Amino acid sequence: MPANDPFARLPQAASFTVTSTTVTDGAAWPPEQHSSGLPGGKDTSPQLSWSGAPDGTKSYAVTVYDPDAPTGSGFWHWAVADIPATVTELPEGAGDDTGSQMPEGAYQLPNDARVARYIGAAPPAGHGPHRYFVVVHALDIPSTGVPADATPAVLGFTMAGHTLGRAVLTATAETPA
DSSP, X not given: OOOOOTTTTSOOOEEOEEEOSSOOTTSBOOGGGBOTTSTTOOOXXXXXXXXXXXXXXXXXXXXXXXXXXXXXXXXXXXXXXXXXXXXXXXXXXXXXXXXXXXXXXXXXXOOTTXXXXXXXXXXXXXXXXXXXXXXXXXXXXXXXXXXXXXXXXXXXXXXXXXXXXXXXEEEEEOOOO
């Protein structure tokens, strides 16, 4: 597995805490968080809770990114923008295609499969283990202003100068050959 760090070239940011009842940091995703194209996969987004964000946080964004995908640019599985600063949790399944469990004002951007929802882990068979960086970004702006049809990369570019903190949980997945 490559040791590439998706944050290495981004501005430094304070850390805070993200936890999940769905997955433990460093552990494998449960089957429900895998792609529906795999046995047992349901494309169910994880439950997330966060605390300790830096002072001045005015909103949050959540992203799930696989830097180990064989694309040259990784693979964005989920991106949520404009979560109000008063919200510190997303329930499991909030990333479905209805968005009905999203906090008011928050919205999901199309992922690399071009659907505005969470899409589960699906590393190519025999490719080895992949890392999935589940990140809550604390921002110093109430809204990113990113259009709802923008890519997660555009969201990341927009957030780069407004990120006060990052809370990171890393999950893994592997599809046997």
